[in-house]
Amino acid sequence: MIHPEEIFHTIDMIQKENLDVRAVTMGISLLDCHRVDVARTCEAIKEKIQRYAGNLVSTCDAISAEYAIPVVNKRIAVTPIAHVGAGFDVDGFVAIAQALDEAASSVGIDFLGGFSADVSNGVTVGDQALIAAIPRALTSTNKVCASVNVGATRYGINMDAIVLLGQTIKDLAEQSADSGGFAAAKFVVFTNQPGDNPFMAGAIHGLGQHEVVINVGVSGPGVIARALERRIAEAGSENLGLHDLAEEIKRTAFRVTRSGELIGRQVAQALNIPFGVVDLSLAPTPNVGDSVGEIMQILGVDAIGAPGSTAIIALLNDAVKKGGTFASQSVGGLSGAFIPVCEDQALANAVRDESLVLEKLEAMTSVCSVGLDMIAIPGSVDAATISAIIADEMAIGMINGKTTAVRLIPVPGKEAGEFVSFGGLFGESAIAPVRNVGKSSRFVKFGGKIPAPIHSLRN
Amino acid sequence: MSNSQAQYIISIMSRDRVGIIYEVSNAISELDGNLADVRQSLLCGYFTMILLASFPPTVTHRMIERKLAEVDARSDTPIVSAVKNVDPSDLRIGADYPENSYVLTARGADRIGFVATVANFCKEHNINIVDLSTTVSDGEYLMILVIDLSQAQAITRVRQDLTQFAQENDLRIVLQHRDIFRAVNEINLPLRESKRMLLTQTNY
Numbered sequence: 001m002i003h004p005e006e007i008f009h010t011i012d013m014i015q016k017e018n019l020d021v022r023a024v025t026m027g028i029s030l031l032d033c034h035r036v037d038v039a040r041t042c043e044a045i046k047e048k049i050q051r052y053a054g055n056l057v058s059t060c061d062a063i064s065a066e067y068a069i070p071v072v073n074k075r076i077a078v079t080p081i082a083h084v085g086a087g088f089d090v091d092g093f094v095a096i097a098q099a100l101d102e103a104a105s106s107v108g109i110d111f112l113g114g115f116s117a118d119v120s121n122g123v124t125v126g127d128q129a130l131i132a133a134i135p136r137a138l139t140s141t142n143k144v145c146a147s148v149n150v151g152a153t154r155y156g157i158n159m160d161a162i163v164l165l166g167q168t169i170k171d172l173a174e175q176s177a178d179s180g181g182f183a184a185a186k187f188v189v190f191t192n193q194p195g196d197n198p199f200m201a202g203a204i205h206g207l208g209q210h211e212v213v214i215n216v217g218v219s220g221p222g223v224i225a226r227a228l229e230r231r232i233a234e235a236g237s238e239n240l241g242l243h244d245l246a247e248e249i250k251r252t253a254f255r256v257t258r259s260g261e262l263i264g265r266q267v268a269q270a271l272n273i274p275f276g277v278v279d280l281s282l283a284p285t286p287n288v289g290d291s292v293g294e295i296m297q298i299l300g301v302d303a304i305g306a307p308g309s310t311a312i313i314a315l316l317n318d319a320v321k322k323g324g325t326f327a328s329q330s331v332g333g334l335s336g337a338f339i340p341v342c343e344d345q346a347l348a349n350a351v352r353d354e355s356l357v358l359e360k361l362e363a364m365t366s367v368c369s370v371g372l373d374m375i376a377i378p379g380s381v382d383a384a385t386i387s388a389i390i391a392d393e394m395a396i397g398m399i400n401g402k403t404t405a406v407r408l409i410p411v412p413g414k415e416a417g418e419f420v421s422f423g424g425l426f427g428e429s430a431i432a433p434v435r436n437v438g439k440s441s442r443f444v445k446f447g448g449k450i451p452a453p454i455h456s457l458r459n
Numbered sequence: 460m461s462n463s464q465a466q467y468i469i470s471i472m473s474r475d476r477v478g479i480i481y482e483v484s485n486a487i488s489e490l491d492g493n494l495a496d497v498r499q500s501l502l503c504g505y506f507t508m509i510l511l512a513s514f515p516p517t518v519t520h521r522m523i524e525r526k527l528a529e530v531d532a533r534s535d536t537p538i539v540s541a542v543k544n545v546d547p548s549d550l551r552i553g554a555d556y557p558e559n560s561y562v563l564t565a566r567g568a569d570r571i572g573f574v575a576t577v578a579n580f581c582k583e584h585n586i587n588i589v590d591l592s593t594t595v596s597d598g599e600y601l602m603i604l605v606i607d608l609s610q611a612q613a614i615t616r617v618r619q620d621l622t623q624f625a626q627e628n629d630l631r632i633v634l635q636h637r638d639i640f641r642a643v644n645e646i647n648l649p650l651r652e653s654k655r656m657l658l659t660q661t662n663y
Binding site: 002003004006007008010011013014015052062066067068069210211212254255258259261262266269272273274 | 564601603614615635637638639643644649651656661
């Protein structure tokens with residue numbers, strides 16, 4: 001029998017502490033959709049997505065009603081389109097993006113990821129056309145998200161690709177200037193991009209995955225923040241060490257992950273397709289009380305970004321993984337704490353107050369997932385500087401054998417300290433200053449490749 | 460156990476003290492009775508127990524009652540008991556918590572008829588209450604019901620009516636599948652059985 005206290009505790013998690021399932025993402029292989037021409041390829045893609053995902057939203061809603069746990073986002077991840085459209089020209093890739101958008105709208109999902117390529121060790125004709133198509137693809141669609149993997153611990157970092165993508169980010173922002181450069185928020189650059197990540201904008205259905213699969217992303221910063229507050233209030237902060245707080249995070253992560261695992265498996269079972277992974281990421285939302293930054297404050301830094309911030313993120317990230325791993329049969333995706341500035345009110349406030357700067361964010365990403373995420377920067381920052389910021393972040397991922405990513409929004413016509421709002425889960429933020437703009441162009445100009453790291457002598 | 464055994468449901472109520480369970484179970488074993496299942500609960504110093512026992516055909520209903528009356532006579536706290544002979548086909552062994560059981564919690568100001576109001580909603584919606592407990596905290600009355608929705612309408616419909624019911628009666632009501640409470644509080648994940656899918660399969 002479940003104890004009444006456990007019942008009320010569980011209900012509080014859901015009702016008051018924002019426990020939800022952040023994303024149920026259906027991965028669909030589109031490898032068999034390539035046809036002799038673009039039009040027929042687009043038809044095949046739409047048909048396949050509608051066939052598999054036609055009931056995704058209604059199934060999620062039904063299971064959500066049964067357990068009374070919201071499934072915030074229903075999404076689709078597809079085979080990186082560079083593989084599916086290889087051989088078509090730039091116009092062909094734009095048409096495929098539009099077909100994906102139509103399919104996404106027709107099945108009622110929130111976002112579709114996979115307008116993507118992996119160029120970590122070199123570029124194919126498909127990759128080249130896809131990258132060139134990204135600005136038009138993302139500005140002429142609503143739900144499609146794009147990503148490019150430019151680095152891997154095994155292959156090194158493709159600096160030539162990073163040079164191109166610095167300009168891509170500028171183009172995306174400038175071509176969506178009327179919405180604050182929002183198109184750039186739908187594009188992310190990766191190192192060691194996982195093929196089973198349910199979170200946008202970087203969700204793809206990688207090679208080596210199932211024909212079709214359900215992956216789940218849990219949420220829970222609010223639940224963890226409230227659990228920590230309760231623990232501190234009960235025991236008194238003078239009686240608690242960081243190990244006690246890590247233990248509390250671990251236990252709470254178990255509960256959060258369990259609900260994701262249960263919902264995900266029920267959705268997969270109802271649709272009669274395999275269940276893939278739970279992504280243990282702690283994903284904040286702009287809602288008050290659902291913030292990773294707030295957890296950092298509870299764990300003892302008065303200003304986010306103050307010394308100690310990186311250590312706190314390391315503790316948090318590790319405790320979430322420890323609790324979550326035991327709660328789930330198969331864990332994957334990004335699995336770590338996210339620090340997306342615009343999407344997290346406490347982080348956005350810290351950027352506004354200038355306690356949190358780009359360099360400290362970069363340091364924090366070396367101990368958590370996933371990278372420099374949803375950071376609004378001045379629109380005047382040049383492409384080469386953006387490329388250099390990407391290179392730094394990719395180096396952290398490559399050397400440490402982990403996933404890192406960059407999603408920057410150079411807001412057109414705005415400077416540091418000004419404000420931008422993207423709405424909904426994308427949130428809002430002050431524009432973060434970028435220091436030393438224009439001082440990295442000689443480095444970027446070299447291009448070429450940063451070789452893969454050695455795997456012994458690990459220090 | 461042979462099929463010729465007769466099944467009895469026995470209920471016991473008394474003020475709580477040390478030794479009641481021993482005295483009752485000992486009386487049953489003296490009649491060669493076998494305990495199949497027992498639930499015992501305490502409320503404000505009062506003890507209640509319901510048990511399922513089987514007896515040889517030679518043991519009559521009357522003999523069991525008499526034996527329990529002897530237990531009562533020896534006890535300094537009166538022990539009220541009731542004995543009912545049951546048809547084994549009426550017993551739903553292990554079905555106390557059906558697969559489709561939900562947890563309903565209702566909170567609101569303490570008042571006369573709180574439980575009756577909620578129970579009436581359940582009755583009108585053909586919802587069976589399989590477990591019920593209540594507590595008072597901070598002047599609020601809290602009611603936790605485990606309910607079986609297998610005879611009721613679709614969950615979405617029940618939820619709709621429940622929202623209206625909660626508003627009309629100034630209650631805060633939450634309805635969730637019991638599995639979610641088990642999932643976040645127990646080591647085992649409560650999953651419904653399904654066929655294993657091969658990792659080499661592509662036809663879904």
